[in-house]
Amino acid sequence: MKFLRFVPRVQLCCYCIKLKIGCIIIAAIHIIFVVESFLNVGGNDEFSRCYTSKTLTRLISYVSLLxxxxxxxxxxxxLYGIYKSIAEPVLWFMYITIVLLLYNIFISLLLFTSNKSEKGCSPGYVLGGVTLLATLLQVYILLILANYYRELQPPPELTPSKGVSPRASISSKDKDKDKDEDNDKEKDIDTDTDTHKDKVKNKNKDKQRTSILINENKTTS
Structure with a gap:
């Protein structure tokens, strides 16, 4: 994909782990996030009391559930793509990660701009800072996923041209070979016919010479 040209290249996750293992760890981190989001359903009332309105909190909870x-x-x-070494599942997970990244940016901005100050509530900028750190982690996760996706791509020389299937390209090569062989056969036939004609001409010339010599001998005798 074109946007991969702008993504920095990395060979290892966290400078010590293979990209494949790093993607498995990324999947585990997101499993923890999903479990935490389902367990934190009861915290919506506290979030609306401390930081925003009930309507906006309800909307955020619906988006989080989705x-x-x-x-x-x-x-x-x-995980299926990692097991089978298929690039497409990694690409789809990158799309979901981008959505989650935008969601975290929205939540962090909402917390940083919150004007509520209720008793027993942590300052909005504290929770906003934690969410911002999670956003930066998502950026690094995208970097690892993009490089693993790039790693799963076939080499350029093995990639068929656009609009041409591998079978079609192979069949076209076979046709070209057959045409070359036919042309070589035709050239061989032409050369054979030319040599045959030359032999016939030489024989005719020899016959004419012998006949002339015979006639000369007769006249002299």
Whole structure:
């Protein structure tokens, strides 16, 4: 994909782990996130009391639930892609990670701009800072996923050209070979016919010479 040209290249996750193992760890981290989001359903009232309105909190909880359900399918698909070394599941998980990244950015901005100050509530900037750190982690996760996706891509010389299937390219090569062989055979036939004609001409010339010599001998005799 074109955007991969702008992604920095890394060979290892955290400078010590293979990208494949790093992606498995990423899947495990997101499983923890999904479990935590389902267990934290009761915390919506406290969030609305401390930081925002009930309507906005309800909307955020619906979006979080939708992301969590989608993540379950994406994690399973990612693990399948890692097991089979298929690039497409990694790409789809990258899309889900981008959505989660945007969600975290929205939550962090909401917390940083919150003006509520209720008793027993942590300052908004504290929770916003934690969410911002999670956002930075998502950026690094995207970097690892993009490089693992790049690693699973076939080499350029093995990739068929656009609009041409591998079978079609092979059949076209076979046709070209057959044409070359036919042309070589035709050239051989032409050369054989030319040599045969030359032999016939030489024989005719020899006959004419012998006949002339015979006639000369007769006249002299």
């Amino acid at each position: 992301i969590s359900v989608t993540l379950i399918a994406a994690i399973a698909y990612l």
